[in-house]
Amino acid sequence: MFPPHWVPKIFLCGFTEGMDEGLSNTPLKAFAICLIVACGLHGNNTHHSPPGRKHMFAIRLEGSCMAKRKAANGEGTVFFRKRDRKWVCEIIVGRDPTTGKKQVIRFAHERKAEVSAWRVQKLAELRQGNLVAKPSEQTVQEFMEHWISTTLVHEVKPSTVNLYREMLRYYIGPGLGKVPLAKLTPQMVAAFYHKLMSDGLSPRSTQIVHACLRRALQQAVDWQLIPKNPVAAVKKPRSEQKEFTALTPEQVKRFLDAARESRLHALFTLAVLTGMRLGELLGLRWQDVDLDKGTITVAQILERVGSSFRFNSPKTKASRRTFELPAACIQALRRWRREQAEERMRVGPAWAHPELVFTTTLGTPLSHWNVTKRDFRAVLEKAGLPRIRFHDLRHTAATLMLDQGVPVHVVSRVLGHASVTVTLQVYAHVLEQKKKEAARAIDEFLAAHGE
Incomplete structure (x- = not known):
C-alpha cells in the first residue's frame, strides 16, 4: 500500500500521535522523537514524506490544542486545548461596527459537558438578540454625546438635533448620564420618568425625553453595544388632555x-x-x-x-x-x-x-x-x-x-x-x-x- 521507506515513518507518526493524547513529556515519547529524527521525517526530506504529513511533527510539538472542528455556521466551535487540558467553545456573535472584525466569545472548562451546556445557552441568547461580544463601557452621557455629534446630525433637521441636546443636557444627563450603558435597566428608566414628573415636568415633555432616549439606545443595540433596548420595555408616559384657551x-x-x-x-x-x-x-x-x-x-x-x-x-x-x-x-x-x-x-x-x-x-x-x-x-x-x-x-x-x-x-x-x-x-x-x-x-x- 505504501512504499517500504514510508512504513517506519508512518508507524512512528501514528505512534507519537497516539502519545499526544496520553504520553506527553514521557521518556517513551522522547525515544520516539529521536527515532523520527533518525529516520529523516523531521527535516527537509519532503520528497519521501507521506502526502500531507510533512509538517505533522512540528504541529504536534508546537500546537497547544487539537485542530478545531468547525460546526455549522452560527453554531459555534468546540475543541480541546491541550496546554491546560480544557475544552473550549468559541461563538461568533457579530462584527465590530468600527473595524468590521469578527467578535468572538469563548468559554473553557475541564468537562466537555459544561462547555456544551454553555454553548447551548449562549446560542439561545444569540438567537434572541440578548448577546453581545463585549458590553459597552461607556456611560449613557458619553454614548449619547458621541451618537448625536457623529450620527444624528446627518439624519435629522438641526432643530431636532438641538432638541436632543437639550433633553440630554437638562434631563437625561442629570438623571441617567453617569449610568454605564450596559447596566441601564427598564426599572431605572421607569423610575427616572417618575422622578421627572414628580419634579413638575409635564407628561408631554416626559414623552419627548422618552422618544429621545429610546432612539438613542436603539442605535446602541444596532451597534451591538448592548443586547436589548431597556427603554423599549418601558411604557411611554401618558399625556394628559391638552388644555388651551380660545378667545370668544x-x-x-x-x-x-x-x-x-x-x-x-x-x-x-x-x-x-x-x-x-x-x-x-x-x-x-x-x-x-x-x-x-x-x-x-x-x-x-x-x-x-x-x-x-x-x-x-x-x-x-x-x-x-x-x-x-x-x-x-x-x-x-x-x-x-x-x-x-x-x-x-x-x-x-x-x-x-x-x-x-x-x-x-x-x-x-x-x-x-x-x-x-x-x-x-x-x-x-x-x-x-x-x-x-x-x-x-x-x-x-x-x-x-x-x-x-x-x-x-x-x-x-x-x-x-x-x-x-x-x-x-x-x-x-x-x-x-x-x-x-x-x-x-x-x-x-x-x-x-x-x-
Whole structure:
C-alpha cells in the first residue's frame, strides 16, 4: 500500500500521535522523537514524506490544542486545548461596527459537558438578540454625546438635533448620564420618568425625553453595544388632555382692534383667523401669497436652533398646504405690503430678506421670542385680554371655524393636521358642544311645526 521507506515513518507518526493524547513529556515519547529524527521525517526530506504529513511533527510539538472542528455556521466551535487540558467553545456573535472584525466569545472548562451546556445557552441568547461580544463601557452621557455629534446630525433637521441636546443636557444627563450603558435597566428608566414628573415636568415633555432616549439606545443595540433596548420595555408616559384657551368672538374682535395699531397687525390677523403656526408665519414668503386669488401656501418655516434661526421646509406633508384666506386677512396683507415697501425704500439695498412677508425694520427675520413675549403681549394688554399663549390663537381659529359650521375635514386641512383624527381629538369638546346645539335645533324645529 505504501512504499517500504514510508512504513517506519508512518508507524512512528501514528505512534507519537497516539502519545499526544496520553504520553506527553514521557521518556517513551522522547525515544520516539529521536527515532523520527533518525529516520529523516523531521527535516527537509519532503520528497519521501507521506502526502500531507510533512509538517505533522512540528504541529504536534508546537500546537497547544487539537485542530478545531468547525460546526455549522452560527453554531459555534468546540475543541480541546491541550496546554491546560480544557475544552473550549468559541461563538461568533457579530462584527465590530468600527473595524468590521469578527467578535468572538469563548468559554473553557475541564468537562466537555459544561462547555456544551454553555454553548447551548449562549446560542439561545444569540438567537434572541440578548448577546453581545463585549458590553459597552461607556456611560449613557458619553454614548449619547458621541451618537448625536457623529450620527444624528446627518439624519435629522438641526432643530431636532438641538432638541436632543437639550433633553440630554437638562434631563437625561442629570438623571441617567453617569449610568454605564450596559447596566441601564427598564426599572431605572421607569423610575427616572417618575422622578421627572414628580419634579413638575409635564407628561408631554416626559414623552419627548422618552422618544429621545429610546432612539438613542436603539442605535446602541444596532451597534451591538448592548443586547436589548431597556427603554423599549418601558411604557411611554401618558399625556394628559391638552388644555388651551380660545378667545370668544367678542374677544377676537377686541384683539383685532388692538392689533391694528401694531406693526405686526397682519401677522396677528393671520394667526387668529387661519391658525397658522408662528414658525409658518415667520417663514412666509410673498411668492407664496396670492392676494388676487385670495390664497396662501405654507411652503417654508423659520425654526429656532439654539440661539440662531434656520429656514426649513414644513415637517410633514400635511403641514405643506394651500388654503383660502378670509377677506380680513387679504385686506391686512395688502395694507402691510404697502407699509413694508415704504420701509424697504428707507433702508435701501441693506434690506436683508425682500422675499419674506414679515421682517424687522431692517428686513431681517423676526425673533420668535420678540413676537411672543413683546409684541403679542403688548396687543393683549392693549385689548384688555388675559395673558394667553401665542399658540392659543391657533386654537381660537379652529374653534371659530367649527362654531361657524366649517366641516371638520376642512378645518383639519387649514390647520395642517396630519389627519382628521387629530382634529377630532384636540377639539372634541368643541364638537361635543356642536352636537348639543344640533339636538336643540332639531327640538326647536319640531316644536315650531307642532311635533
